[in-house]
Every structure is written in C-alpha cells, then in structure tokens.
Amino acid sequence: MPIRQLPDTLINQIAAGEVVERPASVVKELVENALDAGATRVDIDLEEGGARLIRIRDDGAGIAAEELPLAVSRHATSKIASLDDLEGVATLGFRGEALPSIASVSRFALISRRNGAEHGAALEIDGGRLGEVAPKPHPQGTTVEVRDLFFNVPARRKFLKAERTELSHIEEWLRQLALARPDVELRVSHNGKASRRWKGEGDLLSDVRINETLGEEFARNALRVDHSGAGLRLHGWIAQPAYNRASADQQYLYVNGRAVRDRSIAHAVKQAYADVLFHGRQPAYVLFLELDPRRVDVNVHPAKHEVRFRDSRLIHDFVYRTLHDALAETRAGSAVGVADAQPAYDPAQAARPDYNWRVPTRPLGLQVEETRAGYAALYGAPRAELAYGAPAPAGEAYAPPAGLDGPAPHPALPHSDDASLPPLGYAIAQLHGIYVLAETADGLIVIDMHAAHERIGYEKLKHAHDGEGLRTQPLLVPAALAVSEREADVAEREAPTLAALGFDVTRSGPQSLTLRSVPALLAHGDVEALLRDVLADLREHGESRRVAAARDELLATMACHGAVRANRRLTLPEMNALLREMEATERSGQCNHGRPTWARFSLSEIDRWFLRGR
Template sequence: MPVRLLSDVVANRIAAGEVVERPASVVKELAENALDAGASRIEIVLDGGGARLIRVVDNGSGMDAEDLALAVERFATSKITSDEDLSGVATMGFRGEALPSIGAVARLSIETRTDRAAHGWRLVVEGGAKSAPEPAALPKGTRIEVRDLFFATPARAKFLKSERAEGQAAADVVRRLALASPTVDWTLVVEDRTLRFPAVAGDDAGRTERLAQVLGSETAGAVVAVDAARERAGVAGHVGLGHLSRATSVAIHLSVNGRPVRDRLLVGALKAAYQDVMPRDRWPVAALDIRVPAGEVDVNVHPTKAEVRFRDPGLIRGLLISTVRAALSEQGAQPYAAGGAEIARFAARAPFPHGAAHRPAPQPRPATRWSGGGGGGFAAPAQAAFAPELIDLAPAANVATSEAADDGALDRPLGAAKAHLHGTYVLAETRDGVVLVDAHAAHERLTYEELKRLRARSGVPRQELLVPDVVELEPADAERVIAVSDELLALGLSVEAFGPGAVLVRATPAPLGPCDAVALVRDLAETLAEGAAESAPFARRLDLILATVACHGSVRAGRRLKPDEMNALLRAIEAEPAASTCNHGRPTFVTLSATDLEKLFGRR
C-alpha cells in the first residue's frame, strides 16, 4: 500500500488507545482537567461501571465558546505554549489529547461557563463528529458527560471487565486524587453507592484527616507524619508504623508535585526503608508527596502520565529512605491504635496471645493429624499429631527442652527436636549436625498443602462460630469479598454481606482451629484489592486465596510447642515434598552439619 496520511478520526482513535484504556482512564483525565481549572468541588457519577455514563461536574474556571471549540481538537491545550514549557510542566494535563480521544470513541457532551459570561456553551462530539458550540444554561464551571464508551470501537469494549471491577478501578483513581489534593471536595457516585471526601485544610492536620477519610480512622491512627527536605527535593505526608502492613502494595499512595503516580523507583525506595522492620512479603501503608522543582522531573514519559523520570533519582531515593527510616526510628515500637470495639475484642481473648483465637472460649476439637502429602516416606505418628490450635504449656523457662530424644529419629533428615527457641524456632539434632526450623513458615506450607488436598477431595470442612464475627471494611473491599463468597465457602469460610462496608463471618475453615476471623478477612480483602486474584485463572485464584487462609491457620511466633508437637512437625515437613519453602518462597529450615559447626568454632 502507498504511504498516506491518516484521517483525523482514525488518528484520534489510535490516540484513544493510549489515553482511554478503560472508564477509570476517562475519570482520571477529566478530573485532572477539573483540577487544572482550579476546581474546589468535583462530582463524578458512573453508570454501568462507567461504560454507559461518566459525568464529571466541577466549579472551575470554565471556558468561553472559542476555547470550547478548540478544546476538542487534537493537540489543543491552554497549559503549554512551546517546547521549553515541557521542561517545567506544573499542571496535571498538558498533551491536549484527552477530550478529542474520548470524543473519538464515545458520545461526548461538554457544557461550560466562565464567571464573566451571561450564559454557558454546549458542544457535542460523537465518534469524532463535532457540533458547533451553542448556548446553554448552567452555573460557573464545566459539566462533561461521556456516554456509551467505545461505541465507535466495539472491539475495545470487549476488553472491559465487569461493571463492579470497572467501578472499583474508578474509585481507586478518585482515592488517589483525593489524597493528593486534600483541599478539594470529592464526590463519587457509582450506581447507588456514594464515596465522599469533604475538603480539608492543606496543613498536616488536614492531611491526617484526609488520610482517615480515604484509608479509615483505624489505619490513620497508626501512621506518623513526615516532612523533610534535602537539596532541591522534599517529601511530606504519612507513613505507617512497622506493625501496620498489608498483603499487597494497594495501600501505597504516591504523588509527585500533587500528581498521583505509580513509580517503581519510589515504591522500591519505600520498600527498602521498611526492610528491617517488616517482612519481605508485606507492604507498608503510605501517602507521600514528593516535591521537586518542575524542571527536575520529566512528566512526559508515559501516555497517561502515570510514570515520571527524575533528573537526580539517587537524591529522591536517598531522601525517601532516610526520611522514612528516621520517622520509624523516632517512634520506636508502638501498639496498634485500635478503636473501642477492637480493644474489646482483644480483651475478650485474654489470656490468649494476639490472634490466637476468635472468641473467648473455643469449643475443643480433635487435633489435626498430619499424614503428609506423599513422597519422602516419613509420615507423622498418629500419637504425636501437630495441632494448630493453641495449647497453653505455661513454661517456666524461655526455652522448652526435650529431656530425651528418640535415638531412631536422629537418623531422619530433620532429626529429633531438642528445644523451642524464642517461641519461634525448633532446634533439632541429627546424627551429623543440627537443624533450625521456622515453625510458622513450615506449618504455613503444610497447612496450605493440606487445605489444597481437602479442597480437591470434597471441599474444606467448616467450623460454625457460636457468635458470628462482624468485619468492618471499606465498601469496595467488602464488595470484593462478597463477590467471591461462593469460592470462599468451598474453602471453609462462610461470609455474607452485613450492610455497607461490613462482612459477617459465620464459619471458618475447620482445619485451622480457632483463628482470628477478622484479621483473616481483612488480609483476604487486601489480596483481592491488588487485582491479581481477579485476573488469574479460576484454579490459580483459589490458590491465591487459599495461601492467605493457610497463613492464618499456622502456628504463630511466641506459641509454646510440646516436644511431641515439635517432632510431629519435623516428620510432617519430611513427608511434604514442597515443605522446603513457605508459601512466599522463604526457607522453612536450615541445616548445619557437624563439619560446619567445627568450622564455626575454629576446630577445622
């Protein structure tokens, strides 16, 4: 074919493929335009997850008829005038592609009015065909409606997810924008649900209040404010204390000069700052704004402006790591600032350790008997079953020792248990050395594999709760959990809706014994929020959920183990081929041969 110029309609639809990925992309572009227009109040309404309708209304500066006609032309913008301006972009948008791209694939109508005009103006774009501006009655500001997204490119519509998933993605965009712009009043209406973030002051107290609005007062009570600067850069916001962690990175909210971003450099630096106070498989909670001169950051490296490039990335990384570490060090070990209801639940569990039980007096049940998953040939003896429920040994010493070891066990790969160290590690002796086992990590893997076997056979049995637990969640998180309630039921967890933002737990997986149902459901909600479980194949999705369940059914650090329990755990590890690592890839045990010990003490 000969070389030819593309028509404006085709060119705009190609551009739309970069800018308009899903309804959430449209919400982001239109909301950023409203912020650039100086809006202090932004209302967003979605229908059909945004596929049928997206309406964005703001009280910004508005446009006159001439500007309105140009705004829907490609590469038309009021935010830059020359290529030199690209080296110091101070606005949210600047490309001039959003409105024409949206109009190329949807039915777009814009109504707008400046505070100086006697009336407003209205313009319509349908599949790239533009109307002339005509008078319209409305207050100062802009009202944009996007209907039938992708009607002009139906092949793109096939890639949209469920209405619920698309609505949740849009809500996530609004949350991030709300954290980055606390002085703006935000309202999001999705079907019959409303998400509201009232405007707050732009100072530290206001940012703390906005954090509570977005992440919940419980989370906001366990964060510390940070505000530091180094050379040309600064960072301000809040970071969670070391004990406040999440199963995924969903609670990390970062912005650069008020622009929400998903930047690997910043996330990696934040993760590095927590490496000494948080497990590698957990993620911190943070809401931070990186402040740099406009000329020190390039925002023109991604079509949707989701990524940025710093002129001095080492400076930014060093500032972020040192600031967060200093803030955590100053706070030290802090108890979780729970609400009254949470404190009452913990008090009711006394004298059990945290997370040991989900009600004061659990009914006794037979100990789980690990028979192993085949391979290895070392089945746990029935009389020495390893029970996941708490057993109060009330030891007088910090280390519980086994008086006598079965001489035959010394010839087994993991030997015979000799001591329980610091309530976490099992020390075992073999014929040719010693073995140190992380009891929780090992039991987590064993629980996971056993639950998978139960699921494959007939489903995981349930243990009904005498008093159902109510779990308070963000409305979106509660919806995610309820959406997979049938899958959870097959795994032994019975949940149901209990009003907006709450889930009622009626039963937990029986093999786990007494467990903290509240913590379990919250971790499940975080796993689902990351999106990995939603997009994975059915079997993989169940495994992702099951891994979270298994973690809550495993023996916790600090729990005292009897000698028979420790030996049963060792035998179960030997019988499970996958037990050399936990579900997260960490080793479950390490071995030291007699030769290794001799080298450590200079005997060789």
C-alpha cells in the same frame, strides 16, 4: 500500500488507545482537567460502571464559547506555550489529547460557562463528528458527558470488565486523588444513587482524609513524616511495620501532587523497611515528594503514570534515609497514629528514670537499686553503672525497713497524662516463661521477651560495627570474574562506590573483573554472587545496600543466638531492665524478623472483655 495521511478521526482513536484504557482513564483525565481549572467541587455521575455514562461537573474557571471547538482539537491546551513550559510542567494535564481522544470513542458533550459570561454554551460530538456550538444554561464551570464509551470500537468495548470491576477501578483512582487534594470536595453517584463523598475541608497537613480514605486502622498506626533537604521535601504518612499488607494496595506516591508509580522510589521504601518488616509482607504509606518541576520529567508516559528524575540517585537516597530514620524511632511503647497521637516519650528518660510520680509507698533508693541489679543481671555491671550511675557511697545506701523479706511488690499505678511516664510501665509477672506482663497507668503491656532482647542485641551489634568502620580483607589470590560487558562498565564507572562498600575491583578486560579484597565480615560467604548483586543494584538504582543487608543478616543471627531463651525465669528487676532497654532501643517494636515484640491492652478494652460498666 502507499504512504498516506490518516484521517483525523482515526488519529484520535489511535491516541485514545494510549490514553483511554477503561472508564477509570476517562474519569482521571476529566477530573484532572477540572482541578487544573481551579475547581473546589467536582461531581462524578456514573452509570454501569462508567461504560454507559460518565458525567463530570465542576465549578472551575470554565471555557469560553468560542474556544469549545478548539478544546476538542488535538494538541490544543491552555497549560503550556513553549519548551520552557514543558520542561517545568506544574499542572496535571498538558498534552491536549484527552478531550479529542475521549470524544472519538464516545457520544460526547461539552457544556461550559466562564465567570462573567451571560450564559453557557454546549458542543456535542458523536464518535468524532463535530457538532455546532449552541447556547445553553449552565452555572459557572464545566460539565463533560461521555456516553456509550467505545460504542464505535467494538473490539475495545468487549475488553471492558464487569460493572463492579470497572467501578472499583474508578473508586481506587478517586481514593488516590482524595488523599492528594483534601481541599476539593468530591461527590460520586452510581446508577442514580449517591455512593461516596469526600468533604473539601482540609489540607495536606490534615488527618481527615487519612481516616476517610484508608480507615482508622491505618490512621492509628501511621507515622507522620516531613523532611526537607537538597531542594527536596518528603512528607506524608508511613505505617508502623506491625501494620503491613499482603499486597501493595495501600502504597500511594505523589510527585508534585501527581499520583505516579516509580520503581526507584518503591525500591528505596522497600530498603527502608527491610530491617523491620515481616517476610513477604508489604508496607503501607502515603508519601508526597516535592521538588523543582524542572528536575522531573512528567512527559514520559501517555497516561502520565510514570516520571523520570534528573537526579534519580539523589532521590533514591533521600527517600531511603528519610524513611529509615523515621522507622528507627519505632521504639516499643511509643505512641503513634494520627488518630490518637500522644506526647512523645523522651528515650533519654530510660537512662534517667523519674519515679517521683509513683505512689510513695516504697522508698526511691530501693527501686533504683533493684533496677540497677536488673541491668547488671542482663547486661553486666558496667552497663548498669552507665544507666543508673555509680552505687551510693558506703553508709548512704538505703536500708530496707525491718521485716521486708525480698522485693516488695510495686504499688498501683495512677491514671496520668504525664509524658515522662515509662511507656511500657513496670513489670508485674512472667507468663509461661515467654511473655513479660507490665502494668501501665492505663492498662496492660505484653512483651515477647526473646524477640525484644533479640532486637536489642541486634541494634547494639550494628552500632558497634558501625563505630569500628568498614574493614576489608585482601584475598590471598585475586579472583577473576567473568561478567557481561554491561556489568564491567558499571564496575569501572562505580569503582569508588565499590571501594566504599569494601570491594577492591578493577576491570581486566571487556568482560572480566579482578577482585582483590572483600568486606571482612562477609569474607567466608559467596562474595562473588554478592558483588554481582551489588553491580545489578548500581546499574538499576544507582545505589546498593546489599553489603549492609548481608552484614545485617549475619549480625541478626548472632543476636538471635545471644538473646534470652524461652522458659528462662527473670526477676522483676531483670524484667524492668528489659522494658527500659526496649524504650531506648531503635526499632524495638519489631524483632529482627519483623515480628512484633509487644502489644498493648487498654483498661477500657479489658473492661469490655468482662462487660464492665454495662
């Protein structure tokens, strides 16, 4: 067959195969055009899941009548004019292919009116056949109608799913958009009935869209994140580890306002949650990454679902560090959630508790002495001295009143909004030798004592090991490793990184490495397999936490064996010492395996159990 030029209609239909996968793809392209035009309200009318009709109406800048034929031409756009513009794209669309591609596989109509124009104008296209521009009444803005999608491409149309399935894809994309653009009102109708409305009354700092889009449960468990550095800013919400999902259905990432999927950032998020998430579960988050548009290439995917970063290693490390530090603050008892946020508790209060708020039926001296005794029982005398100071000098210690036999019960706790109150309250009992019950000003706290003590011990071991620094152990006989040429290239290029991780590795041939030293703590494990995994991470992500993860797994096992066991009876001072330590320990809301360590039951919730007040 001789080489020949394809007709424009066929060219547009081939392009449609890349851009228009299903009705949701059409909605995405048209709504993004509306947002780029400055729309503050967008109406989306659908029939039969978008297969029969998609109508997008906006109140944006509009299109001049004489530009309507150009708008449906290939590679025609008002968003870029030069290579410099392409390298710094700041709009959602820029390729100039969406409208002609959509028009080539549908019965298409474009009606628009620019601000100041006497009337609107309309242009109809039937399966790629261009009509004439005609005057038509229309308010400022643009309406795009797409009828009978794929009517002239039966092979594509038969691949469309059921009406409900196609509608769900559209709703999911609109949910993504609603999270990123709370300043825009979105109205959706299906088969003539209003189905959804997002009010355009907020900004990215508003919590309204989080409640509207992901629900109150996510909002109650969301941690606000906002960190800047190295020309980058990451902000948004991440869910507490206790709020996790079976799938990645609540993972939303935006780069400069564009919803994307990125493996490197997803890997960084997964690593940040690795120490606190239950096995096999997925974290939930809504994250916005902002950076200079010239540092990210958005022109790597026809539908603009993916991007490529110029400094992918820096981005990966920035996201990991930001989320890792945020999750470190998930201490037991901490109040989080955009729905019911409360003043933050200062963990330093755990070391210097203020008991003055309590009902003064017991002297302060006895309370502190009991708590010091609890610390000594759990963690030894030096720790107790550090937390509560040295014992009172002889002759100044509190003498209990006559008739006091054993520890007196703690007084009732008043209702209070004082942010200095211990979040976990004060212990009142132990249940079945497993759980500690604590009374707070507004309810009841239940603590899994083994899980909580396990996390406390684990964090102490990590801090102690980090303080010593990474120690390496030379191998008695250097090990020769047969690797692929690509792995050898990575090992040679990343030699300083490997040395920082505890591996002394040199390249000894095109497909061979020589290993001379390994991390001391992991010397008795399968260090060769660990090294291969590290090389794989460095090749794919430019960073690896395999060594730290292997070390943490070993330390977690040690902490588990050292934690208090079930059926060990604790005294009230010991229980209170555990509560104060939980409040001061990073990530104490979860044990080393990702299980929750505590649960809160408010007094109003308990009242509902017994129908009080009804």
